[in-house]
Each structure stands twice: as C-alpha cells, then as structure tokens.
Amino acid sequence: xxEIEFGREDVARTxxxxxxxxxxxxxVRVLKGADEHGLHRTWTEQVRPRLAAAALDFGALFDLIxxxxxxxxxxxxxxxxxxxxxxxxxxxxxxLATLRATPPELLTTTSAVPxxxxxxxxxxxxxxxxxxxxxxxxxxxxxxxxYWPRILTLLENDIRxxxxxxxxxxxxxxxxxxxxxxxxxxxxxxxxxxxxxxxRRLDGRGLLLVPSAFVWPRIFSVLGEAWQPSLRYPPxxxxxxxxxxxxxxxxxxxxxxGRSRALLLAELTAPASTTELARRSGLTPGGVSQHLTxxxxxxxxxAHRAGRQVLYAxxxxxxxxxxxxxxxx
Numbered sequence: 001x002x003e004i005e006f007g008r009e010d011v012a013r014t015x016x017x018x019x020x021x022x023x024x025x026x027x028v029r030v031l032k033g034a035d036e037h038g039l040h041r042t043w044t045e046q047v048r049p050r051l052a053a054a055a056l057d058f059g060a061l062f063d064l065i066x067x068x069x070x071x072x073x074x075x076x077x078x079x080x081x082x083x084x085x086x087x088x089x090x091x092x093x094x095x096l097a098t099l100r101a102t103p104p105e106l107l108t109t110t111s112a113v114p115x116x117x118x119x120x121x122x123x124x125x126x127x128x129x130x131x132x133x134x135x136x137x138x139x140x141x142x143x144x145x146x147y148w149p150r151i152l153t154l155l156e157n158d159i160r161x162x163x164x165x166x167x168x169x170x171x172x173x174x175x176x177x178x179x180x181x182x183x184x185x186x187x188x189x190x191x192x193x194x195x196x197x198x199x200r201r202l203d204g205r206g207l208l209l210v211p212s213a214f215v216w217p218r219i220f221s222v223l224g225e226a227w228q229p230s231l232r233y234p235p236x237x238x239x240x241x242x243x244x245x246x247x248x249x250x251x252x253x254x255x256x257x258g259r260s261r262a263l264l265l266a267e268l269t270a271p272a273s274t275t276e277l278a279r280r281s282g283l284t285p286g287g288v289s290q291h292l293t294x295x296x297x298x299x300x301x302x303a304h305r306a307g308r309q310v311l312y313a314x315x316x317x318x319x320x321x322x323x324x325x326x327x328x329x
Contacts, residue, residue, distance in 0.1 A: 002221070003199045004189040004207065004229070011171055013206025016159045017085040021095035022232060023144060023151065024136055025065060025082045026214035034068040039216060042242035046270065047143045053307040054142055060128075060135045066112040078109035079222055084208050084230040092140055096133040100126075106226065146271035146304045146313040150241065151213045153319060158211045158235030178209075179233050181219050191221060191231070202229055211235035244269050250325035261291045262325075265300060265318055271311040 006014075030040050031048065051058065064081055080102050085095060104125045109118065121128045144151070166174040175184040181192040188199075189207070200223045208230035212220075216234035223229045254262040263281050274292065278285040292312050295301040300318035304311045314322065 002191040002193050002196050002223070004191060004223070005199055005201050006171065006187050006189065006207075007202065007204060009204040010202040010206045013204065014171070014209070015088070015206060016162065016209050016211075017088045017090070018152070018155050018159075019082065019085045019090065019095065019210055019212075019232075020092040020140070020144070020148075021085075021099065021136070022082045022210060022212060023214060024061075024092075024140060025077055026212050026220075026232070027143060028062060028065045028139075029068055029077070030214050032062070032065065032067050034214075037217070039239065040214065040242065042270075043147065050142050050306045051139070054138070055307075056135075056138055058135055058139055060117075060132045061139060063114050063117045064132075076109075076111045077220070078111050078113060079227075080106045080109070084210070084222060084227045092137070096136060099136075100129050100133050102129060141304055142306055146302070146311050149302075149314060149316040149319050152316065154213060154235055154237060154241055155211045157237065161236060162209070179219055182231075182233075191219065193221075200224075200229070205229060207231065209233065213238055213241060250322075253321070253325040257295075258291075260287065261295055264288065264291050265295060265314065265322055268301065268312060268314045268318070271304065271313040273309045273311055277312070 027040075027043075031044060031051075035041070035044065064078055066076070081099070083095075083098060083102075086098070087094070102125065104122060107118070107121050107125060121132075162174055162178070165176075172184050175182055175189060183190045205228050208228045210230055210232045212232045212234065215232055216238050219234075220232040221230070222232075249259060249262045249266050253265070256262075257265075260281070260283055264277055264283075267277060267280055272280075274285055274288050277283070277292075278288045281288065283291070292301055292303075295318070296303060296312075300315055300321060301312050302315050304313065
C-alpha cells in the first residue's frame with residue numbers, strides 16, 4: 001500500500017489533464033496483451049489488421065513498452081516515454097515536442113526494455129527521439145485518431161463529473177469513487193500496489209489526475225520522478241466505450257442535411273471506408289463519396305489514411321450532432 005500524503009498546498013495544486021501520448025502508450029500495452037478481460041476487443045480487432053497492412057516498422061515504439069507481466073518491473077513503462085502533461089488538454093504534437101526534448105539523463109528505465117534499444121537512444125538522443133516521435137505519429141493516425149472524438153468525450157465527461165465532486169465535497173468526495181484501488185483518509189490517499197509500500201510526499205506539487213481509456217483495471221502512478229506526481233486511472237463508463245451506438249436516422253436531422261447524409265453520419269459508429277459504407281447504406285460508392293465530402297467540409301466527419309484505404313469517422317461535432325438529434329426524438 002502506498003500512502004500519498006497531502007499538505008494544504010498539495011490539495012490546492014491537484015489538477016486534471018488528458019494525455020494523447022499516454023493513450024498511445026497504454027493502447028500499445030493493450031495490443032501486447034494487457035486486455036485479458038477483452039474490454040477493448042472491438043478496437044483491437046479493427047486496429048491489428050490495419051497496422052499490419054500499413055507495413056511500417058513500429059519497433060521503435062513497441063520495444064519500449066514491455067509485454068504486461070505480473071513481475072513488478074517487466075510490466076512497467078519507461079517514465080520518459082510519457083511525461084505527465086503540462087497543460088489540461090495538450091495536443092499530441094505538444095507532447096511529442098516534450099518527448100523530443102527529453103534530457104539525456106532522463107533516458108533510463110527499470111523496465112524490461114531491450115538494452116540495445118536503450119543504448120541507441122542514449123547514443124544519439126536527438127535523432128532517436130525524433131524517429132520515435134515520427135513512429136508515434138504514424139501509429140496515432142492508424143490506431144487512435146479515428147477513435148479520438150469518442151475517447152475524448154469519455155475522458156472529458158469523467159473530468160467534468162470529478163470536478164463537480166471536488167466542488168461539492170472536497171478531496172474526500174473526489175476520491176471516494178475514483179477507483180476501488182484508492183481510498184482517502186485524514187489527508188492521505190491510500191493506493192493499493194503489488195510491491196511498493198510506505199508514504200510518499202507530494203512536497204507542495206499537488207497530484208495530477210489523468211483519466212485513461214486503456215488502463216483498466218489498473219492505475220498507473222508516477223510518484224518518484226522529476227515530473228509532477230500523477231495517477232492515470234480508468235474513467236467512468238469505460239466499459240461502454242466500444243459498444244455500438246447505431247441509432248435510427250433522425251427525421252429532424254434528415255430534414256436539415258438530407259436522409260443520405262444523416263444515414264451515413266448515423267452509420268459511422270466506428271471508422272469505415274467508402275466501400276463499407278456503400279454496402280451498409282445501400283448507396284452507390286460515388287454517392288457515398290460525395291456525401292462524405294460534404295460532411296467533411298461541414299466539420300462533421302474526418303478522414304484518416306490507413307494504407308491504401310481512407311477511413312472516415314465522426315468528429316466531436318459529428319458525435320454531438322448525432323447525440324443531440326437522438327435526444328430530441
């Protein structure tokens with residue numbers, strides 16, 4: 001059991017943030033076997049063949065993320081790979097800029113990372129970290145960017161809920177239902193841990209709370225590093241993240257944008273190609289392409305290249321439009 005001791009200044013400096021870079025790291029853990037309960041099976045079944053078809057070398061990223069294990073070290077993640085975000089909602093580009101600028105003395109780890117990979121990083125940090133950032137960008141576009149609006153909605157909803165809990169009842173109310181692995185008592189946050197024990201002081205830095213779609217059922221802590229202490233925890237509702245949310249075409253929405261475009265927007269519960277959407281909707285591929293262009297111009301749909309295919313996905317605005325139309329019916 002780890003005991004995180006809060007002083008008055010620590011409570012004042014406790015904050016929330018999201019981290020696209022951490023979601024990259026945590027999602028790679030899932031692809032490497034950290035999803036024994038099958039929570040993300042729908043996502044992995046779509047993403048694995050997409051990554052394979054891209055024929056890209058992701059070794060610079062995957063080698064740094066050990067295969068999950070019950071050993072306390074082999075399943076951990078190098079801290080330098082995902083430093084806590086400095087702003088509440090950084091872009092992936094912002095976090096990759098921080099990664100590229102990692103000081104050489106921080107390029108260390110106790111995780112089971114191939115020594116040759118770490119030696120190469122330390123031998124030429126600027127070039128190797130630049131290459132790593134490029135690989136992360138390629139992975140993001142294939143594996144996470146098409147799903148990011150849905151993931152982001154889940155994470156932001158959790159932060160809004162927890163911010164309300166903090167306002168209503170202070171730190172005790174905030175942490176009461178954060179996760180079964182944590183408990184608050186007398187100014188101390190008790191965190192269940194398989195190997196670590198004893199008190200940890202925040203020393204006026206506060207605690208950074210980062211909801212993460214891909215960490216359940218674990219909580220990841222960064223407490224002894226150069227950055228602000230942080231917890232990465234599962235958000236409320238993560239179990240329903242990949243559930244199909246296909247809704248009947250809203251007549252009101254069809255009246256605004258036309259039935260075909262409303263149908264395509266409703267069908268995009270997961271990223272899909274023009275061919276797949278044509279098959280599912282009964283529209284011609286040419287018609288689907290024209291409607292998707294119009295939806296993309298309106299900011300309701302985004303396009304993501306995956307090998308020879310282009311996958312279309314709802315944007316945050318598209319998700320909001322579909323949800324608002326469903327709520328109004």
